[in-house]
Amino acid sequence: MRRYFGRKLLIYAATFFIAATIDWLIPRFMPGDPVQSLVSRTGFGLSPEGSQALVTYYNNLFGLNHPIWEQYINFWASLLHGDLGRSVYLTGRPVTSVIMSAVPYTLALLIPAVLLSWWVGNTIGARAARRRLLDNVVLPVGYVLTATPYMWLAIVLAWVFGFILNIFPISGGYSYSLEPTLTWKFIGSLFSHWVLPFASLFLVGLGGWAIGMRNMIIYELEADYSRYLEALGAPSRLVRKYAFRNAMLPQITGLALSLGVVVAGALVTEIVFSYPGLGKLLLASIQNEDFFLLQGIFLFIILGVLIANFIVDIAYVIVDPRTRVAMSGAEE
């Protein structure tokens, strides 16, 4: 058990290390100078000497005047202290606190959408695998849903439910006329703004899981153990139960693999709805060339995906008894 998780943790640590290093490398080795562009944006009207002074000032501020290896060490040192620098676009607020105020919104969308679409999709898929009529509906709908770009479904939902039917608001995390307080009115407003972005994330995910589960169940029902059980006269309910359990395992692995895509989907969905999460922040940081904020958001996403992956690993061990046996067997 310890060896298995040790190995996993090693991979995750390596991944984080590499990702963070790439994150550090990109602005330094990409064409163009972030500081120059920053100065040319903020310091217009300055004399050449003035803008030169500004360049020196920013280089000092961001620690760009040190040798490159020292910059790298400093980067890790401040990273481990939770210091991701300051946001240029939000006039010097610490990046960490800017991100922390956006993270709850993103998580409130992502966690329910991912878990529910996984659960509902698997349930529908398992049903479709044994009912021809349902299958004929689930399969085409599923393919259309998986092929839909996240932001387009978001746009269409916003248009239908926000513009034509006028049921749900289509912009913001809560009504602009309200202050964040702990009242029912505010919570209601939060909820009604949450419904559409959640629904679009949920629906796109649904199709893939349903198709995956359907195929897997059909495959499992053809497997030798299913045939053997049937031959023994086991009730088909029991056979299906076993098939479902076996089909579940690849779906759990798939959950981990799909996380990166879903996170990206959440980012663009937030942009469509101007939802105050990481996606909107990301767009703002790109448009304003706020590279510290951009780096910070990236690191947060990496960290989140790694943690989620690790949770899925643990879930896998809990669900699949064979891994536990194999692991305890592996320990001397």
Next chain:
Amino acid sequence: MTTRAPSAGAQTPDVVQGPQGVPTVPGAVPVGGRPDPRPMSRRGEILYFALRTKKVIIGLTIIAVFLVLALIGPIIRPGDPDALIGPLGASPSADWWFGTTSFGQDIFAQFVYSLGSTFLVGALGGGIAAIIGMTVGFVAGYRGGWIDEVLNMITNVVLVIPTLALLLVAAAYLSARGVVVEALFIGFTSWPWAARAIRAQTFSLRSREFVNLARMSGVKGLRIVFGEIAPNMSSYLFLTFILLFGGAILIAATLDFIGLGPTSGSSLGLMMYDAVAWSALQLGLWWWFIPPGVAITAIVGALYITNVGLDEVFNPKLRNT
């Protein structure tokens, strides 16, 4: 027939997942794994069944329609697709088939020009990803040992990194980007699941008799991979490429939508970005944002359906289900 025997596969789960959790091709290696002595007749057989599989026909027809549109569109509507030539925000009519934007741009012209770049990104991005995935998968699966370990590690790392976030950061720093650069980015980040799948397939073929025979008769590693192993999973490789193609289109749409797509030219994602940025939603200009999304969904959906249909063609066991 398969590598998907239920096994305690926690460390290397051997089920292959495509993008967004769509499990890919279940039965990949042809039954028996023997090189077919009559390649022509096999090709004829595939064509025979492909033209009689409903899914393949539907999928290919949809793709062909859009491809033709992408090719002849610029001939129907020559000139700059972004030119301000029409009335402002007009709904679809005989003159303006897809209506106009709130600036008076012809949406049909933008649409057909964008289709071209969509196919380009898909083919190029998917192609690059397929080549990297194949190389990594073949080498890791055939060589094994420490090379396999190292490649596996790299694959796992790239697999876990949310590559889209990585793309965002990288693309944000490049001030001038073309469709080709975008396709390169996508190709270099979307190969891991393909590499894993191909590695598993190679692994299972590696110890078959015909490969052993080739090895005993002194054939070198590379020739075995390309002469013996690859042809026996050619259908699988093709299906992988189709999925990567569709995935690349979706990733490109996402990138474009955040404003990190090509800085010049048009694309379907960029059209949606413009529509949202210029309040097409609030103004009710549905003809601005519906066509690009429909096109992406239709093309990617058609690719997936073709993929499933072709799987049935390549795999006789699946044909009657």
